[in-house]
Amino acid sequence: MKTFKEFNSCLFHYRVVSLIVLFFMAFQTLHGQEIDILLKGGHVVDPKNKIDSKMDVAILNGKIFRVAANIPESSAKKTVDVSGLYVSPGIIDMHVHVFQGTDKYSTSVANSSRSQQADAFSFRSGVTTMVDAGTSGWRNFRTFKAQSIDKSQTRILAFLNVIGNGMIGRFEEQDINDMNPEMNAYMIKKLFPEILVGIKSAHYWGEFTSVDKAIESGRLADVPIMVDFGEHMPTNSIESLFLKHFRPGDIFTHTYSEISSGRESIVDEKTRVLKPFVLEAQKRGVIFDVGHGGGAFSWSQAIPAYKQGFLPDVISSDLHDQSMNAGMKDMTNVMSKFLALGMQLKDVIERSTWAPAKVIKRTDLGHLSVGAEADIAVFNLREGKFGFTDVRKVSVVGTKKLEAELTLRAGKIMWDLNGISGQAWKN
């Protein structure tokens, strides 16, 4: 055993050595190549910092080091030519189901192969952060964390389901005795504040019990709630949800859903007029999330709503087995639908980066400010004739489509479609 004196002298030596190392490092960074990766010549779209112009982006130690015009190549260890491409903060997909597993008792997305693997869909679509929308509840969140969140390269955050069992089956989701606001708040506030960003209420067949229990949980934990307001028998009033139950900042997902029963649409199905309280609700701070999914995006809602001045607050995919090969496909496809609708690229990017970051109160994400984690998406905006299909097999033709060219997560290149960061092969 070392004496205290020996220990102290060890500590002293350690300090001296680390000072020398630090000095050496500082000297290094002042001279020569101080940047790890330089993305050169791209068009930067960073809505938080109001940038929409040609800029270079420099990355050091996994963080954004500098954003400026004409950062010299000589200052970088690696330069990637991204001219002709759009450089955006890493996309945040605020509505996914990624609690993938093989629990034979699950009949829905929790811990089943109906959820997808985050990394299989994220980087190839420019996504660096996914927010799981209530696939797990407090009882099975730890399993979700151990097998999916901790194993993924994608940053995974989550809404905790108001139901303790999460989405393991429709019947279990009706159990109001499994809605425990104190436990939910304890999970979010005390145990997993880094991961849990809100509460999800979904698939409830009764009236407002689930929503109200979610709001109670949200109040205790000081987080927003996200509501999938489907499957009610009979249909509940969305006006009441928006204006009487929701707090500012609470999220209505599946905004453009149009189904024959169970959920009220925001656009009247006969007159195609946007219901007047929708804009009022949005003005009061209700957040409208796309949550495309396998059954929740109809052009017959999106187009009239857009023409009447309504834009979604957040664009998201609702990734799961029923949506991935249908009209949804992936996040870039969903974003491209809003380009086809007529939105500007910077508005589409804002609703997929900085807007969701604010909604989930993770303002450290969704932008390219100096010092921020270097989560970056580089997009190619393809030109051509593309078809975009909704969940009712109705399509709209667009002339532009986003394609993820390069995706960086914490400064590391995770996806490189055309090898622009690779070296040319020489025979």
Add this chain to the structure above:
Amino acid sequence: MGFEWNQRTSLEKLIFLKFIIMETNLFYTEKSRFMNYFYFEIRSRVIISLQRVSLFLFFLLSPFLSRAQDYDLLLKGGRLIDAKNKIDAKMDVAVKDGKISRVSADIPVTAAKKVLNVSGLIVAPGLINIHTHVFAGSNPGFLDGQSSQLPDAFAIRSGITTVVDAGTTGWRTFPEFKAKVIDPSVTRVLAWINIFETGFSSGSGFEPDMGTVSVQKTAETIQKYKEYIVGTRVGHYKGKSWIPFERASEAAKIANTPLFVECHMPQYTLQEQLDHMSPGDIITHSFENVSERMTVVDEQGKVRPFVLDAQKRGVLFDVGHGGAGFWFNQAIPAFNQGLWPNSFGTDEHRTSMNSGMKNMLNVMSKYLNIGMSIPEVIARGSWNAAKSIKREDLGNLSEGSVADIAVLSIINGKFGFVDSGQNRIEGDRKLEAELTVRAGRIVWDLNGLAANTYK
């Protein structure tokens, strides 16, 4: 989550709930016994009478049904490439009851319920990826694990209708794989069975108990699941003994299937591996450049003579791209000297999916830009692959075959393709999956070819 549930009417939901409650005997009490009996009695009578009515209607209407609109789906005006039937021409394909019903130069649009204009596109048999790892689950590693991929997440969007899992399971673990992945998938999932009893969780990195490396059990399992298992697989074995390799080969011979030889067997030389292989056996990771195995191309850029000899003997070479298994300094000289891959297995798994591999169409596009012609690429992605796994019912568009179809587009532009060493080549063409049909059903439709235009 937007579910089909959302699309049901309240009445349908009530009937469904009632059905669930009765069928599962939820809320069972003594009092409900009579009700249950009553319910099942009524139900069976309804079913029988419905069957009678539909039979009657069928006979009554069958003369009319066969006249107009014979086909469920007609793909019109595409460039049809079907290597088995030696077709590379503008042809229409008609689908009925999940099968290819007719292939002909001009099938009238009035003959089909749904007609899709696929002019300008390639119509190919549904593609076959003979090297994947798809036993995706929650455990660490490949077996029921996080390192494997879910088949439907990758296959369908790449025009693939059949994937073959490369030995993730052995005879002990295959039934679980079948229940958890094969049965629920939209993609047809077949398998190479690992000679090691539990598949990827055994044999890797240590000397297994040779008593468990069973020819008999493996051959019996193939026999029992011959609809799904296409052969045996050996790989990921660090020992010196040839017992695993020889037993894998023996089991394959008994079952009359090929042997699939994977990687990570550093004690076996490449020449020894090839010498132990019979005609029709398949070696994968053909163009890898790693310390664990000798490369197929030597330092002077020449394909080693014993490799060409093996090819001449009928040993097949699969790409098996993976994370580290495809290098241009191997693949390009090999291609130029006649060592072409017979199939484009991707070796799909967690670490390959986002690297140079990406998806099978990307791997196929590499060869398109290296110099392989379109029909040659399509043949290797479909018919050659089907033949190599002895599933000649697949990979073709013969009339009567299952209607697994890939409609592909070739996009022109400036593209880059990287190998496992981050080396990049440029290319001007790339394949993209427009439409995927699995057993007659449209399961992927990139640009809404089958959709109605919004009005």
